[in-house]
Amino acid sequence: MSLTSALNTAQSIFNNTGTQSSVASNNISNSSNSDYVRRQAMVTTSLNGAQVVKISRAQEDALMRQWLSASAGDSAQQTLLNGLSDLKSVLGGNDYETSPATYLSTFEQKLQAFRTSPSSAIAAQSAVTAAQDVANSLNSATKSVQLIRQNADKEIATQVDTLNTLLAQFKTANDAVKGATATGGNTADALDERDKLLKQISSIVGVKTADRANGDMALYTNDGTVVFDTIPRAVTFVSQDTYTTGTKGNGVYIDGVALTSGQGSTTTAKGSLQALLQIRDEVAPTFQAQLDEIAKSLVTTFSETDGTTTQPGLFVWKTSTGLDGDTPTTPDVINGIAGTITVNTAVITSQGGDPMKLRDGSITGLTNLNTDNASGFSDNLDALYAALGSAQTFSSDAGISSNVSVISYAQNSVGWLEQLRSDATTASENTSAALSRSTEAYSNETGVNLDEELTLLLDIEQSYKAATKILNAVNEMYQSLLDITG
Structure with missing residues (x-):
C-alpha cells in the first residue's frame, strides 16, 4: 500500500x-x-x-398499518366506554342509588304501607313524597343524558377542527417527503413528521394509507372515503348549542360523505369521532327512550277515569309545547316525557293539596271512589299497587323487553346499561392489549435500542x-x- x-x-x-x-x-x-x-x-x-x-x-410499513388499525380501534372503544361510564354516573355510580329503578322500588314499598294503613296521613304523605322522588329522578336523568349528548357534540366539533388542522399539516409533511424524494435528499425527518401526524389522525378517524410515486401518500377511511389525496379533503360539522330529547345531532362529513357512527358494545367504530357519534345518536337516545317509557307507563298507570274520560292522576306531564299532557295512548315513545313528569299538585300538601286523594281516586275530580269517605278504604290503593306490578307493553324502540312491570322495566334499563358497559369494558381491555402488542412490535423494529447504539459507538x-x-x-x-x- x-x-x-x-x-x-x-x-x-x-x-x-x-x-x-x-x-x-x-x-x-x-x-x-x-x-x-x-x-x-x-x-x-x-x-x-x-x-x-x-x-x-x-421503516416498517406493514407494522405501521397494523399499529394504525389498533390505535383507531382502541381510541373508539375507550371513547365509547367513557361515554357509558358517564351514563352510569347519571344513575348514581356503582350502586345506582339515584336511578329511577331505586326510587320506584321505594315508591312501591311506600304504596304498600299506605294500602295497609289507608287512614294514616303519614303513610299517605310518604307515598306522595316517594312519587315525587321518582319524578325528580326521571327529570334529573333526562337533563344529564341530554348534557352528555351536548358534551359529545362539542367534543365532535373540537375533534373535527383538530382533524382539519392535522390534515393541513399532513400536506406540508407529505410535500416535504415528495420534495426530498425527487431531489434525492434525506427524507427521514419528513417521514417522521408525516408518520407522527398519521398516528394522531388515526386516533380521530380510522384511515388506510396508499403509497404513490415519489413518496406520496393518500389516506382513505375504512369505507373508502377520501381523506387526503394530494390535498386534504374538507371535514365539516355544525355543532348544536343545546340538546333536548327532540334534538337531532348534525352529521360529520368527510369530502361530502357522511361519517357513520359505531355500533355495538364492542364498537365497530374506528377512531373517536365515530364513537362520539354512537354515544350522541345511538346509546344516549336509546337510554333516554327507556326513561321516557318509564314515565309514560307511570302516567298511564296512575291515571283516573270516570268510564268515559281518562286524565293523568298522580303523575302529570307537559307536552313539547308546554301544555298539560293527556293520558298517553300511543304505543310509541313520547320524546321528553321523562323530563316533564311531575306529581300532581292536588296531592302535595305544601301546595294546598291532599295526599288522601290518592287513596280515594279523586285527584282529577272526575270521580271519587271512596263515596262513603271511609278511613279504611283501600280498594283504589290495592288496584294501583297491583297495576304497578302488572306486565305492560313498552315500545321496542327503547331496546329492551316489553312484557314486564314498570319496576322490572326500570331495573332492566339499569341492566341494559350495565351489560353494555361491562361488554365495552372487556372490549376496551382487548383493544388496549392489541394496541400494546402493536406498539411493542413496531417499536422493536423501528425504535432506538440504547444498548445497540452504545455498542455501535464502541465499534465506531x-x-x-x-x-x-x-x-x-x-x-x-x-x-x-x-x-x-x-
Missing part, C-alpha cells in the same frame, strides 16, 4: 466514523421519542474503499482509533523520508 493510499484510507475512515457517530448520537438523543424512527448509516466497499452511501430509516471508536494509527504510521514514514532527504 502506498502512502497516498494509506492517507486516503484514513480519510475515508474519518469521514465514515464521523457520519456514523453523528447518526448514532442522533438516535441516542431521540431514544425516548416514540415518533422517531431509528436511522443507520449504510457503508459499502468499493475500489475506492469503504464509504457511507446513504442514511437509511428503519475502534475504527477511529485504527484510522488514527494509520495516520500516525504514515506521518512517521513521511518524517523518516524527510530526515533521509534532509
Whole structure:
C-alpha cells in the first residue's frame, strides 16, 4: 500500500466514523421519542474503499398499518366506554342509588304501607313524597343524558377542527417527503413528521394509507372515503348549542360523505369521532327512550277515569309545547316525557293539596271512589299497587323487553346499561392489549435500542482509533523520508 493510499484510507475512515457517530448520537438523543424512527448509516466497499452511501430509516410499513388499525380501534372503544361510564354516573355510580329503578322500588314499598294503613296521613304523605322522588329522578336523568349528548357534540366539533388542522399539516409533511424524494435528499425527518401526524389522525378517524410515486401518500377511511389525496379533503360539522330529547345531532362529513357512527358494545367504530357519534345518536337516545317509557307507563298507570274520560292522576306531564299532557295512548315513545313528569299538585300538601286523594281516586275530580269517605278504604290503593306490578307493553324502540312491570322495566334499563358497559369494558381491555402488542412490535423494529447504539459507538471508536494509527504510521514514514532527504 502506498502512502497516498494509506492517507486516503484514513480519510475515508474519518469521514465514515464521523457520519456514523453523528447518526448514532442522533438516535441516542431521540431514544425516548416514540415518533422517531431509528436511522443507520449504510457503508459499502468499493475500489475506492469503504464509504457511507446513504442514511437509511428503519421503516416498517406493514407494522405501521397494523399499529394504525389498533390505535383507531382502541381510541373508539375507550371513547365509547367513557361515554357509558358517564351514563352510569347519571344513575348514581356503582350502586345506582339515584336511578329511577331505586326510587320506584321505594315508591312501591311506600304504596304498600299506605294500602295497609289507608287512614294514616303519614303513610299517605310518604307515598306522595316517594312519587315525587321518582319524578325528580326521571327529570334529573333526562337533563344529564341530554348534557352528555351536548358534551359529545362539542367534543365532535373540537375533534373535527383538530382533524382539519392535522390534515393541513399532513400536506406540508407529505410535500416535504415528495420534495426530498425527487431531489434525492434525506427524507427521514419528513417521514417522521408525516408518520407522527398519521398516528394522531388515526386516533380521530380510522384511515388506510396508499403509497404513490415519489413518496406520496393518500389516506382513505375504512369505507373508502377520501381523506387526503394530494390535498386534504374538507371535514365539516355544525355543532348544536343545546340538546333536548327532540334534538337531532348534525352529521360529520368527510369530502361530502357522511361519517357513520359505531355500533355495538364492542364498537365497530374506528377512531373517536365515530364513537362520539354512537354515544350522541345511538346509546344516549336509546337510554333516554327507556326513561321516557318509564314515565309514560307511570302516567298511564296512575291515571283516573270516570268510564268515559281518562286524565293523568298522580303523575302529570307537559307536552313539547308546554301544555298539560293527556293520558298517553300511543304505543310509541313520547320524546321528553321523562323530563316533564311531575306529581300532581292536588296531592302535595305544601301546595294546598291532599295526599288522601290518592287513596280515594279523586285527584282529577272526575270521580271519587271512596263515596262513603271511609278511613279504611283501600280498594283504589290495592288496584294501583297491583297495576304497578302488572306486565305492560313498552315500545321496542327503547331496546329492551316489553312484557314486564314498570319496576322490572326500570331495573332492566339499569341492566341494559350495565351489560353494555361491562361488554365495552372487556372490549376496551382487548383493544388496549392489541394496541400494546402493536406498539411493542413496531417499536422493536423501528425504535432506538440504547444498548445497540452504545455498542455501535464502541465499534465506531475502534475504527477511529485504527484510522488514527494509520495516520500516525504514515506521518512517521513521511518524517523518516524527510530526515533521509534532509
